[in-house]
Amino acid sequence: MKLRKKTLMTFLTVILLICVMGMAVAAKPYPNKNIFVYIFSSQGGGTDTWVRHLSALMERDLGVNIVCNNLPGANGGNGGMKVWNAPHDGYTVLGASETSMFFGVNDVAPTADQWNFFIAGGSPGVIAVHAKSPYQTIEDLVEAARKHPNQIKISDSGRGKLWNIKAIQLGSAVGVKFQHIPYNGSGPAITALLSREVDAVSCSAGEVIEYVRSGMLRPLVMTEVNGLDFENFGYVKPATDYYPSLKNGYSNLFQWLGFMMPADVPEEVVAAFGRAFEKALQDPKTDQFVKTQSSKKIGLWGAEAKKLASKMESVASWMSYELGLAKKTPTELGIAPLE
């Protein structure tokens, strides 16, 4: 009997202690426990590399562990829904890229207005040809396509993906028809150009930089509003310099890599995460990282990032719809076309 009483007392004390400790923990500001980041694509890819790099820097600043896991599949929807279904408290974060702009039309996860964005950086788009190709400038390529519609082959990483859309935007802006050949990722698309199965490739500068440096490929134009200096080659002008009408499309759709959190995560949590995110981007290690990835820093979060994301989502969604790939129409989702 006595023993039981004693046990009961001990038990109650322990419970009380746990409660007190719990309150103390709860009172501590975000973050007071490990943050889980779910990366919505496989190991070794661009999103994975960026998110792991930033997480390693941010975890020092936030003073908690940031645990990265890969959850690929369903066009990013597997990772997206994992984070969406977890408590919206900032302890479960999505490692994402511009592919998330297609969440709505692909019907795999909520649309951009339901998320917060932390846009770190990305690699600019380029159109490149083989060094032995007769096309010296983008105008040569466009002219050839004008003479032979549907004969100039441009490879890309897959239909309805960013680099495919960039090449389509170029064609429609200048009024010529390229033949877009989709491959399973940028790697095979570039390989196809190296083996001269296609005439040109549309991909990111980071993906071709080594081939340009060795003189195997020649960049013709950046599918962006800004140009880029290529090592061992020189400055490559943006397509908007040749065809100004591309400005609207190109300025509102580009590669980005970073984090996403549901929009209703408490404001102070978003701010704390955002500050650490900004610090990680300013770290000299990130400068080095951006250089080896041949990317550019963007560094947007908060209201600005949300504005950019909603514009980008509009361009991406309507493009996907025009290609006949949208499972849900942009109108259905309430996404207005960009003016």
Add this chain to the structure above:
Amino acid sequence: MSLLQSFLQISSDFLASSVSFFTLGNLVMMFAAVMVGITFGVLPGLSATIGIALFTGLTYGYSFEKALIILLGVYVGAIYGGSITAILINIPGTGSAAATCLDGYPLAMKGESSNANILARISSFIGTIFGMLIFLFLTPLMTKLALEFTSPEIFWLAIFGILICGSISAPDLPIKGWIAGLIGLLMGMVGQEDIQGWERLTFGVSNLITGIPFVPMTIAFFGIPQIVKSMRSAQFKIEAKKDRVTINIWSLIKKNFFNILRWGTIGIGIGAVPGVGENIAAWVAYDDAKRRHKRKQEFGTGVYEGVMAPETANNAAIGGAIIPLVSLGIPGSPPAAMLLGALMLHGIRPGPLLSIEHPQIIPQFAALLLWASVFLFICGLIITKPMVSILKVSQKILIPIIAVLCVVGVYAYNNNPFHLLLVFVFGVLGYFLNKMEYSSAPLILGLILGNLADSSFRRALFLHHGNLWYLINRPLSFIFFAACVLTILSQTKVMHHVKKMFVKK
């Protein structure tokens, strides 16, 4: 003369790299890495790709040299390790060992598990060394060849692989091989296809957009039927008492010297083609061994060459797969793609200039492959004895453990619970197919090749506006086309008649 000079240069660089590797720290690290690799290979569901992916993250803080020791060790170990499980319990530990099941397990059933194991180990060793030598000396040539593989060539290669289905037929009805192969091809069609981005056979399930994954399916079609069958029967049929090596390895190697060279070449060639990989290399070598063997019909009942061929080829494919990786920055197989990610993480961008700016990198990779294969041999020796004695454990204890490991392996593949559901559903199908004596092998082959054949065929047509002529108008594509036609004819009676006609004349 300059050829001889460069040969000597490469050789001396390679020797220097190999010798400078010889420090206690490196040896211990390589030993541990190969051991871990073999463990990844042995465990169903965990593959070389996952092993490299995992250790890429874990070696982030290490120096590049150390990380490379670990990653290559894991790669070589895992590709070999799959054969142990394939031989002992008829479940391929990795996809690349699926072909090894066909003759490895029957050998084990006959009480020759030690023979099969040592053959697998020696073949893997020879294969790795062979791949390493070609990688060391012929990288520029092989790179040129790899770039000759455009969509039509890849299409014919895939068709050639699919045709193997017909030769792995069930004992009672040859057509059963084709039926299983077609089920596999159909399963390979599931998911978002590469050309139009359209979803096929997904029934609106978003988890199926990326297709039916290959690794969980090896568990569903090899693992589950084996587990259920063993649970139903009273005892494992393996006679573990005769677990001594009873064959003369050297005479077997001598007898098959040219065969081994050919299987190794198949492995390297297929490994070097971007996007194909170790799995298919093993199948093609197995088929080659069967075709050329005097006692063809005995394949599937435990023929030594049936173990040697796939194990030589899948390990030789490692050397093949890193050829385009180092010379162009294009990975030749899925594990090599992981290796590419690891290199990038260490700030090294593989590309055409890598081997020019860092001339040491090819000899360095080759030296590591050499040491990895030496440790493969040693670790294999250490690990197989206890593995064989595991079979003496009562199956009441063993089978549930294997079942749990299978489930864990499937989950570890992508952390996706949906894959467990897939394994359960297809495992039931696999069990009944197995009961009706359909071989799982052609089904798995169809699954790997279905999407590859489909997308490369349609891409080739798309490139040339539907003109079929472009499928065979290049020298290499024509050779592959001819090989496919000959294979089909050899499976019918036409070839027999043709042969007769010539003999009469």
